[in-house]
Amino acid sequence: MMIDELTSLVDEYLRSPRSLAFVDLAERLRTEGRLEAAVRVALTGLEHYPTLSAAYDVYARILLDIGDLDRAETIWRELLERDRRHVGALTGLGGLYARKGDYDSALDHLERALSVDPADPAVVQALMRVRRAAEDAEGDATSAQASEQTLFRGLDGAGRGMLLADRHGQMLGGRLETPAGDEVSEPAAAHVASVAREATRTADMLGLGPWLWLTIEAAAANLHLSAPDDQSLLLVVRDRSMPAGRLARLAERAAETARGWLGEQIL
Known part of the structure; x- marks a missing residue:
């Protein structure tokens, strides 16, 4: 988002605090990771419009980003x-239940949302x-690990140091481990999305x-974060012995692989 768009929303909101501009402004602040301001x-807007559904929908999304799943679920x-x-409530609950690992409920709500608005991207x-996440969850740990390693197969560090996530912090593929060998793929995906939002804002x-x-x-590794496309993020982690130039080339090869894989998912 361009900074002048946010400035325009802020100006409109300040000129007329009772205007409905607060809904768009809260959503913009949320997507930029400025959650306290968004809240x-x-x-403040809900004090003026206590029955406005759009405002409650945005507020629930903010709560979800903060991690207050219970309050977000209640609102939706x-x-x-x-x-x-x-649609907003159905989609929000779909994402919330997926985060909890309840994929049946998540798919039910998202499919209902799709039936209401099939064209909503x-x-x-x-x-x-969520369908990909549900499919991954069906396999046992061995098959899941094999699937994670398939995406970047053949690239240096594919089984432990490459992670593909979407802009919402949902892991799409790859695998990330600590130096001790503990897998941290899912929490790392959420943190990567937060870092990307802050980089965009700055x-x-x-x-x-x-x-x-x-x-x-x-201290223990070098990290390279990039965006294969406008919907995804790629984190490549290698030990300090790999020069920065080589790490960048490896990351670009991984990004090319990710773009090809993402294209296949759409077809």
């Missing part, structure tokens, strides 16, 4: 009591993500345009 804007359930075809993408604030990649040097 304040949403709650109340929205569905008013309107059983509320957010619903379609969410349904694809680049926009400084007027630098879209960020291309991030390189991080740590």
Whole structure:
């Protein structure tokens, strides 16, 4: 999002705090990871519009990002009591139940959302993500690990140091392990999405345009974060012995592999 768009929303909100601009502003702040500000804007707006469904929907998404799943679920359930075809509530609950590992409930809500609005890209993408996650969950640990390693097969570190995630923090493929050998793929995917949001916010604030990649040097390893496309994120981790230039080339090869794999999922 360009910084002038956020500025325009803020200006409109400040000129007229009772206007409905607070809904879009709260959502913009949420997507940029500015969750405390998003909460304040949403709650202030709800004081003026205590029955506005769109405001409650945005507030529930903010709560989900914060990690308050119980309150988010309560709000979305109340929205569905008013309107059983509320796409935002159905989609939100689908994502929430997927996060809890209840894939049957997640798919049920997302398929209901799709039946209401088959052309909504957010619903379609969410349904694809949850279907993949449900399929992965059906296998045992051995088959799951084999599936994770297949995506980047043949690349250095494919079985332990390459992770593909979507912009919402959902793991799509690959595998990430600590130096001790503990798998941290799923929590790492959530953190990667948060880092990407902050990088986008900072680049926009400084007027630098879209960020291309991030390189991080740590005590035990070097990390390279990039975006194979506008919906995904790729983290490549290798030990400190790999030079930065070689790490960047390895990451680009992995990104090419990821783009090909993502294209196959859409077909």
